[in-house]
Amino acid sequence: MDTIWAPEGLGSAGPKYKAVVTMIRNHIATKALQVDDRLPPVRDLAWRLGITPGTVARAYNILTDDGTLRAEVGRGTFVAAPKVVGRPLNLIEIDPVRHNTGGDTDEVNLYSPHLPNGGQAELIRRLLIEVAQDPPSGVMHYPSRRSAQAAREAMADWLQGTPIGPVDEGDIVLSLGGQNGIMLAFQTVLRGRRPTVFVESLCYPGFRRAAEALRADVVSIEMDGHGVLPEALAAAAERHPEAQVLCTSPEVHSPTCRFTPMERRAEILAVARRYDLQILEDDCYRMGRAEGEGYRQLAPERGWYVSSLSKSITPALRIGCVVPPKGMAGALHRTAEHSFFGLATPMIDLTAKLLRHPDLPKIMAASREGVERYVKVAVNTLGGFDLHWRRDVPFVWLNLPQGWRASAFCQAAEKVGVQVRAAEEFAARDANAPHALRMAINAGVSLKSFEAAMERLRHLLEHPPEQINV
Template identity: 65%
Template sequence: MDTIWMPQVDPAVKPKYKAVVHAIREAVDAGVLGQGDKLPPVRELGWKLQMTPGTVARAYTVLTDEGVLVAEVGRGTFVADVAPPEPPLNLMEMDVIEHLTGGDNYNVNLFSPHLPNGGQSALIRSLMAQIANDPPSGVMHYPSRRGAQPAREAMRHWVRNIDLGPLRESDIVLSHGGQNAIMLIFQAILKGRRPVIFLEELCYPGFRRVAAALRAEVVPVAMDKDGMCPLALAAAAERYPEGQIICTSPEVHSPTCGFSPLARREQIVEVARRYDLQIVEDDCYRIGAAQASSYRKLAPERGWYITSLSKSITPALRIGCAIGPREMTPALHRAAEHGFFGLATPISDLAAVLLTHPRLDAIMARTRDGVADYVRAAVNRLGVYDLRWREDVPFVWLNLPDGWRASAFCRAAETRGVRVRAAEEFAARHAQTPHAVRMAINAGVSLKSFDAAMGRLRDLLDNPSEEIGV
């Protein structure tokens, strides 16, 4: 029900929002405000208390996060019926993920990672409701660079533990996920009629798709366990003087789970400087701590960095960023603003509060723990074979036993209700590819269903049919 209640704010409590929090909490504890009572709108209460709407909104946000209040889009803010419990540490067997294939399933799709829910779903819903009630950027204006400044500051906070070199919020360009960030960087760099891009011989397919859209030629470069081979890169650069960009994923190589140590990165930088190549680093798959300095730190005049929320929080929001050499930042901003003006203002408002939220680190830790549970299930079943894996990477890479072709294995696995991706999906069209498959972690199905799927793949490997080489 509506209420005419007004808080008795103690002027001695500072800052002001904490005084409002204290007054509301006391009223709820004393029964002055009961379950379902509606609080005054933010602007109305701010006017009556002679405070800014932002101060009152911050107090409401604190109490909503604590479960004392609940925000309902289009209706207002109410005293919650009950405070929601903190998410348990082990979320893997709970039906907490909204997904078409949630729960126990025979059919398991392992094409793309689907993250465990460590509590981010409830947090995002809560923050979206608050923003809908009183969006800081409003809902009647075009996005602007100035309006997105809080979101860029939040993104800088989110990447604070990555060795990116000196970083200002103005160096960050927000994007619609990692794929859009690749497009922005390519648009900022590429010139000439037929530019050339150097890729690892197995790599994220999105690099090739953006290159095709921009009419650039892609040249695969041989790789080993440490990533792109410097000698092979130098040979390719000699052969293709039109080369302009090196694309690489040094922290988590997709699809092989590989990692490029610092010494290899320094060798790649040496080649890049010799042939005047830009280095684009895709860091979207890492959900654990970074293990070495980024290319932007190692080669600040030519290092570019891409990340997104897709593999660590959720892919649904399509929030990512691109960061380049400082002298190229204006071109990167222009690519975004000329292409789509900027992120939708409610999304940038959400990014500003989500990426700095005090509960986010714990939520991401629970998500990583959940990924590790699924990875261990895969290792327990398939570890007797040549399986590449890391507990903080949301996929595994299986080099198939002699006799198997990747295409035949994928078809056989699908008849057993499991869909996996063959190595050739990560390679150029005419490239020679290993007989291997990538299997993403899909926490959209229960751990029980995932483990059963791994068991069916193990049985397939242990008992191959006569047509495994077809």
């Protein structure tokens, strides 16, 4: 084998490292090098070819990254087995069962949404195989802004039609889901030893948890059916001059399923500008078309936008994004890089493929239609009570009838096999939460089982406890 390494084989044109790459590939193609053959050490081959060790090392790295060679610590560099390209999915299928709906069960958990499968499970499995066979970003490097560019571009395309103002790939920071996106925004914005964050009196609990993790004080702002009360926000800003951020969910408010109309958004924005508050908008629960302009479009200088794939495709991938105000992208990128360097490179590659796949729009539409079927069952069964719902939102909000307290109802529901979340889980610890529930859509169980669970809840609602505890 030593005779194949001759300086004449390099040729004279072009960079030497590319000539070494071509030489090795030619030797593999002509069977001069076989699978598991050991290549000469870097210094030995450099001496034989009359070039620098760095040139040989660069060629070896290129061929190792693309899978032509494999490097084994302490042993050397070897010819790798060829990659299997285009292997049929059914040869390595882990789970042949379709998950369009779950099975029948008497135990129904309505804590968090479980989306119907409109085909995303099969698509993700196929794309994972493609990434494993030929990862564009490789599997031996740290993630970087450059390696994530294709995924950011795909995310920018995915966000088209969302009214948050102009967005290009440089404006987007990829996050590990929406919760991580909120944390990144806080880490970029909050200043001082004890900053204050404003949240709605009922809100997504992740706002409070992220703020508290960063040692910020959290102040709840009174709200009505349209969202935060502007006068309450202004009064709180007067009492807390150290406040820096207002967190809100104007498109789909969790947990109440409400929508903040544009007139109210304008009033809230006027207060935010008066007291120099940043506005962090969480848009993770919306599955359909946005009904109003986002705060980033209304106020490009202070509107932060967070979204994720969790409620529209799947929560399993933990892929989300943050779009900051104009001029803040560099600071947000640095926050992410200093925190966790970036998404794992295989997830970056999967994101780019998934969000640009031509089948994704119809898959998402099928998933929304599945959610609508479950929502329809909930409305048909519980619509006689004070129920708030939307066709394309994977949860409903129920104000309990007289005679029921939220804690007692949750206990009673659990006894009949249904787990629901009380309003107090969305309120501050010292707040007087309403006697209400949030019930998520769970398409992980069959429609039949979901309907049976709704029937059991209706029976409880119609028969409040008669005993008075003293």
